[in-house]
Amino acid sequence: MSELLEPVLLGDTISLRNRICMGSMTRNRCIDANKPTPASIKHYVDRARDGTGLIIAEGTFIGPHGAEWPYAPVMYKQEHADAWARVTSAVHDVGGKIFFQPWHAGRIQNERMPMLREISYPVYAPSRVPAKGGKFRTLEGVPGHTENVTEIVDPRVIVDQFRRSVALAKEAGFDGIELLSQGGYLLHNFLCTHSNTRTDAYGGSVENRCRFPLEVLDAIIDVWGPRAVGIKICPSDDYNDSTVSNDELTETYTYYIRELMCRDLAFINLSRRGCEVGRETDDYFRSKPRPEGxxxxxxxxxxxxxxxxxxxxxxxTMLMVNHEYTVEEARELIQEGKIDLVTFARPFIYNPDLITRIKHDIPFAINTRSGKVNYGPFQDPNENYNEWPSSETTSGTIEATA
Incomplete structure (x- = not known):
């Protein structure tokens, strides 16, 4: 696996120990006013100590939001930066590198969730088009995404919120930024014609639909410079009512990627969620075929x-790939010169020693515990989060129930 494990320079100054990245995901363990806790520090440090090339921290809201995860982190006050600084410092102490992922949930929210309910903050989106689906398990009646969507009057206000959040991330000691531009969240909402019905400079043509995400990206570059910034995109995405036709994704992402490449970014993370690969291993997507047309x-x-x-x-600009890649598949793609970096996500949750396993050809531990272990529910934030055994204490397969 020498190709996967060789050191590489990301951007101009970020030295990675290998080409393997830990994906962002949602951990839902920030039980202290949506700030990372000692459990969060241990989670990231364990994986950095094992030798992970680059850690992308869990998606972190740039303001108060009402997404399905009540304990997702936020970054819009100094106290949040101070809490994250304890994470980044601990990761750096063991030789790791960690990027911040700013996140705005867009229309994928419910105003009855704690953060929004406490301040009566609206659910903002490009247009007043509610998202289909959703399941807010912590709310009575298990409702879906809100029907009460407020159209953003001036998107530049949200751009400034991103700018503020990534400036705090810089104070917190992160090594760079991965902007989230997929998953049916705000930036993705602007890209899709069914969620963006605006008739101003931010809607209609592909150039207009890409305007807001590119303005957000440019604001981040103003703070960080382009060579410490990456972006995650997924043309084939089918999560959170984000599915578009093959013709639309071709038009949108041909233009979008060309604009991204003009900015000399450190990397573009290209996800293949929504494709046939991975559906057979994911209960959520296996039961949801793409819509007709x-x-x-x-x-x-x-x-x-x-x-x-x-x-x-x-x-x-390096090319990173994401979603259900195998170690062998990633190695071959790197060897063939088709990609530079690979992201593993869920396996990192129940394999704190994933790099060691790859180095020594030890099978990944398999999660057989019920439910989505990264979301909970849990009695203690370490549960299903920090008590996964390493390869020294297991033969490779975890047999346990939550």
Missing amino acids: KELPAGYEPLNQFGSLIKYPGSR
């Missing part, structure tokens, strides 16, 4: 369609 060609993968727009001779 939004099917993808057989065997479709965004890497095959868009990879050459990112990785080509002379490009300084």
Whole structure:
């Protein structure tokens, strides 16, 4: 696995120990006023100590939000930066690198969730188009996404919120930024024609629909510089009512990626969620085929369609891939020069020693505990979070129930 495990320089100054990245995900363990706790520090440090090349911290809201996870972190006050500084410092102490992922949930919220309920803050989105689906398990009646969507009057106000959040992340000692531009959340809402019905400069044409995400990205670059910034995109996404037709994704992401490449970013993280790969291992997506008229060609993968727009001779922007890649598949893609970095997500939760396992060809531990272990519920924040055994204490398969 030498190709995967070789050191690499990200951007101009960020030295990674290998090409393996830990994906962001939601951990739902920030029980102290939505700030990371000692349990959070241990979680990140254990994986940094094992040798993970780059850690992308869990998606962190740039303001108070009402998403499905009541204990997701936020970053909009100095106290949040101070709490995250304890995480980044501990990660750096064991030789790790960690990026911040700013997040705005857009229309994928419910105003009855704690943060929004406490301050009567609206659910903002590009247009007054509620999202289908959703399941807020902590609310009585288990409602879906809100029907009460407030259209953003001036998107530049939200741009400034992103700017403030990433400036605090810099104070907190993060090594860089990965902007979240998929998953059916705010930036993604602007990209899709069914969630963005605006008729002003932020809606309609592909150039207008990409305007807000690019303005957010430019604000982040103003704070961090382009070579410490990456972005996560997913043309084939089908999460949170984000599915679009093959024609629309082709038009949108051909333009979007070309604009991203003009900015000399450190990396573009290209996810393949929504494709056939991975559906057979994910209960949520296996039961939800793509809607009629939004099917993808057989065997479709965004890497095959868009990879050459990112990785080509002379490009300084690294290509990272994400979603259900195997170790062998990632190694082959790196060897063939098709990608630079690979992200593993859920396996990192129940494999605190994932890098050690790859180095020594030890099978990944398999989660057989019920439910989505990263979301809870839990009695203690360490439960299903920090008590996973390492390869020294297990044969490779975890047999346990929550």
